[in-house]
Amino acid sequence: MKRVAVLGATGSIGTQALEIIEAHPELELVAAASGSQQIDGLAPLTQVGGDLTELLERAEPDVVLNAVVGFAGLGPTLWTLERGVTLELANKESLVAAGELALAAQERGRGLLLPVDSEHSAAFQCLEGRPLETVYSLVLTASGGPFRGRNRDELTDVTPEEALAHPTWNMGPKITIDSATLANKGLEQIEAHFLFGLEYERIEVVVHPTSVVHALVRFRDGAALAHLGYPDMRVPISYALTYPERGATPVEPLDLAGGLVLEFETPDLETFPMLTLARRAGEQGGSYPCAYNAANEVGVAAFLEGGIRFPDIAVIVGETLEAVDGAPAHGYDDLIEADAEARRLAEQEVGALSRS
Ligand code: NAD
Numbered sequence: 607m608k609r610v611a612v613l614g615a616t617g618s619i620g621t622q623a624l625e626i627i628e629a630h631p632e633l634e635l636v637a638a639a640s641g642s643q644q645i646d647g648l649a650p651l652t653q654v655g656g657d658l659t660e661l662l663e664r665a666e667p668d669v670v671l672n673a674v675v676g677f678a679g680l681g682p683t684l685w686t687l688e689r690g691v692t693l694e695l696a697n698k699e700s701l702v703a704a705g706e707l708a709l710a711a712q713e714r715g716r717g718l719l720l721p722v723d724s725e726h727s728a729a730f731q732c733l734e735g736r737p738l739e740t741v742y743s744l745v746l747t748a749s750g751g752p753f754r755g756r757n758r759d760e761l762t763d764v765t766p767e768e769a770l771a772h773p774t775w776n777m778g779p780k781i782t783i784d785s786a787t788l789a790n791k792g793l794e795q796i797e798a799h800f801l802f803g804l805e806y807e808r809i810e811v812v813v814h815p816t817s818v819v820h821a822l823v824r825f826r827d828g829a830a831l832a833h834l835g836y837p838d839m840r841v842p843i844s845y846a847l848t849y850p851e852r853g854a855t856p857v858e859p860l861d862l863a864g865g866l867v868l869e870f871e872t873p874d875l876e877t878f879p880m881l882t883l884a885r886r887a888g889e890q891g892g893s894y895p896c897a898y899n900a901a902n903e904v905g906v907a908a909f910l911e912g913g914i915r916f917p918d919i920a921v922i923v924g925e926t927l928e929a930v931d932g933a934p935a936h937g938y939d940d941l942i943e944a945d946a947e948a949r950r951l952a953e954q955e956v957g958a959l960s961r962s
């Protein structure tokens with residue numbers, strides 16, 4: 607039996623994880639948490655809001671599936687890695703914001719860190735057991751979001767409803783906006799850097815509108831291994847939950863003769879500046895990735911509330927990254943402070959933009 611705690615159990619990832627746990631008698635749901643929605647009776651231990659690490663202390667899980675959205679997932683990520691409990695990570699924001707602290711915690715805890723993000727699950731599978739020096743580069747695919755093919759000016763007046771209409775994936779609102787700005791692929795480059803120990807020159811992003819290829823790894827001999835499948839998060843969630851057995855899922859096998867389209871294009875960096883900003887923040891290191899994430903969370907929330915325009919999200923992130931000192935966080939408190947400072951600067955920027 608694997609004792610599983612699901613954090614973010616009412617979300618898009620969380621509910622799909624519950625479906626998979628339900629289908630596997632060897633997976634036992636011991637705890638479930640949500641941010642604000644009621645979850646009485648869902649698991650022996652449940653919690654709405656509050657300190658997620660207290661729930662984990664009581665639950666003593668073998669596996670934590672962290673499907674909380676945003677920086678709020680940080681505490682459980684560090685708690686789990688520190689103790690050597692297996693971490694199945696959908697909450698990319700915590701790894702982006704606290705990459706170094708998370709890796710140090712994992713080194714002490716010596717537990718497994720399994721990615722749930724589809725591209726990273728795919729990359730993990732293509733890389734598993736292969737020495738890094740044989741890897742030429744990792745290619746992360748992006749659907750391009752609902753605004754692929756538009757130029758900068760055409761994005762000025764897009765509404766939250768338009769931005770929330772993702773072409774290939776059905777996900778929570780925050781990551782759906784991140785997919786529209788391509789901040790999601792920005793966060794994912796930083797996530798990949800910390801997960802796989804690859805420097806940024808070896809992490810590429812390519813637009814692939816049908817989202818069938820989830821990632822490719824190019825090797826030094828000219829070969830590339832790719833991971834294909836329909837865009838369905840139950841596959842990477844199940845892969846992590848049943849690792850290393852690769853349990854069955856109800857997802858259909860690919861219909862190869864049914865008109866599968868595998869097209870790729872380079873991302874439009876001018877229209878989607880969140881990609882370049884992420885790359886730069888990642889390369890600068892220190893607490894720059896934390897600031898990128900914090901300012902993006904503030905920008906996305908302001909856009910969804912109708913306070914700012916879509917392109918302002920990138921303006922807020924760019925200005926915040928200019929204003930922070932980016933000094934490395936030497937511990938948890940330092941990081942919390944870096945996050946808070948970036949949020950304060952980003953809120954100021956939101957104020958200035960909504961008045962103009
Ligand atoms: P969602 O908005 O659908 O669900 C978020 C969950 O987190 C909810 O259960 C909510 O109650 C909980 N939550 C929010 N704030 C909280 C807080 N302060 N404390 C405790 N719980 C809180 O989000 P989602 O789309 O399921 O995404 C979850 C995470 O997985 C994100 O980090 C996202 O980037 C990542 N991810 C999602 C997908 C996807 O297909 N949805 C794919 C890849 C990665």
Ligand code: MG
Nearest residue numbers: 723724725794
């Ligand atoms: Mg992803």
